[in-house]
Amino acid sequence: MKVFVTGHRGFIGSHLVDVLKQEGHTVVGCDVRLFEGCEWEPIVPADVDLVKDVRQVEHVDLDGCDAVMHLAAISNDPMGALNAQLTFDVNRDASIRLARIAKEAGVPRYLFAGSCSVYGQGEKLDLDESDPLNPLTAYAQSKIETETEVSKLADDSFTPVYLRNSTAYGHSPVLRIDLVVNNLLGSALSYGEIRIQSDGSPWRPLIHCRDIANAFAALARAPKEVVHNKAINVGANSENYQVKDVGDQVQRLVPDAKVTYTGEVGADPRNYRVKFDLLYSLLPDFKLQYNLASGMEELHRKMVEHGFGKADFEGDRFVRLRTLKHRMDRLG
Template structure:
């Protein structure tokens, strides 16, 4: 199939694209390249791609594709809180705009990277896809609105699917240090402290980015009647942890580290446990392979291999909010995360 992946240059996209290519698909990327300087480890190999903002996409840009996989978004609460209106502009209105243009272009399948963050403040009960939404951030609410907007476009010719990813972790060429597992391992290695910034009690469903990528591939290959206009929690039901439990795993794996609670850290309103059994039961091709314990070991090995230091880990290379602020302070992007010196549409990597 010929597939367009938005956000292909990001944290998940740089792992998903090679997986799609190995499966024999013809992949084209679309990205604003906001984080192209945030490379970690292996060099990112860019597929043929469009350098543009999803808010500017027209139907003509999407003609000839069999599917669109939409990952591009503000995917970080601090960045989202920096300007909530921009979060809604990109994650809600921009996402629905992209879906509408895909439909107009005759693209039959649209797979949306949603999030379990839309469950928000939920407590100890396991939640399936029918659970009520209770978002506590603009990011979580924007995903609800995007799903609802895309659902209104679904018909016999246009089939959207919503993959509600658990909290991601794992090594990537665009590695993020602001995700909980990645963050705990990074601080454990560079300071000796497994630094918990809350009281450690919140629940999180956790999923490796390779397993998120496997979910996209499995849904792409699934029969249309199984996945049409359906939402799926993406992860493994047994991989729900309290933050304190994740920290204990990190303490076991990272030598000479110890759990440390940040002063003043209180309960986090974001607390939810998620049942992820529906996707593998309906789409048996989806077979997740990772656990948090294995992911912690992977991260520790990668950080050691690359000589990670605290200065580097706390830099804009790993922290999205710092990178965005640096670009804004330099006058390179505006409050809406658009480049001030507008990049002309161009095809790269052909």
Template structure:
């Protein structure tokens, strides 16, 4: 297939695109390349398009068989940094992309949504599935919710949106992030030798490894229509308490002779505490998401334990810090670039 991947140079996309290429697909990537040219550039079956998803170039969907839509603001801090730009990228642009798919005859669109839509659940006693009530909080989750509704409103015989509600992602990626809970714990253990557990770390989170998440996207892209068309799937490897994750990280460092302290901290202003089921995806497509937190931590520690501490704090590893840095440099790009400001019509 010829697959268009939006956000293909990001944390998830830089894992997904090489996997698609390995399976023989041709990939067109549209991305602003804010973190540089991706490592797979130069592959004979990949085409890079440097563009803002709010203003996509003519002909982008020509010859495309399927779209995997990952682009947009990635979490609460980035969405709150510029709520209007977040809405344009995470909500309005998704609706526009659906319309462009339909106009170009592109049948399948896979959308990277978020389990944060369940975040308003009163407690973690219930394992939430795709039929559970949604109660999105904040600009990020609200924009993802709108996108889901817009995509499903376009669903029909000639257009097959598939919604993937992604759990919090972890693990090694060529475009690495240290602003995701497990990855953050690994970085803090290496840099500070202590992990702060807000509220004791008793809150539950659904998690999934980035490699497994990429495999889930591929399975949905390649699946027959009768299994996935117009469907919503949670993509969850397992549910963990935050304290469990910290203990896994601490144990990995202790085995290397580097003690790590676990320190209780105050509750955050917003307490996120929910668990999600990924059984529908597993049973429908017969796939597994096997990577455990222990396996990912071992790989992350092995990769970064010898990296100088000052490098682990570089803004490029933290989406909000990198956005702020680029915004400070925006006057130099003003004539030809829009960074994270809303676009005017």
């Protein structure tokens, strides 16, 4: 296959290029390089590397492609809160436009990086794809509205698929520490404290960033009739955790670190435990490569190898929100 990947130099995208190349696919990458310099290890290059804002993608960029894998976004709730309109411009409007262009260009499959955050403050635990959505942020709302609009484009020649990904974590050549697992481990190594900003009770489904890449590849290979126009939770039932459970895992890896509940964010209304039965019914051979324990062990080993410490934790390089604040003019 020839695959067009947006955000291919990001936290997940750098894994996705590697996965696709290992499977023998040709990769056309498209990335505005907003976070250039955030890499901490070499990344696998795409066959074609477009330095382009996803809002400017044209038909010619998609020539001969068999699939679009769309990851580029203002990529979490705090970043979305920084500028809600920009979040909708990039995450919703550009995503819908890209789907239209892909369809017009004859690309048969469009895989969209959505999020389990669409469930927000869940009305119950163990939410599946048929349960009500309760978005609490511009980021989550943008994902829902994209699903709604892109679904209208689905027909015999165009198959969109919406990956409602669990909260990502883990080692990547383009590290992020503004994600709950990575943040707590980074805090332990930097301060000897596992600083939990809530009371630790909220539930989150968690998934290693490489497993999201593996899911994209698997859903691209799946027969059309299996995945056509479906929203699919991506993760595993066994990988739902309370934030305090993550703190316990960090303490296992950094025994001298103490757990501190700072309470600075108050009661976190985002609380969702998610079911993933649909994914495994559609793709019975799909399995996660990591669980939380093994993924955190790998990340801990990498952080120690790199000498990760307080300067890294407090700097801009691995925190997308800080980098974005300094580079907003490149998106405007």
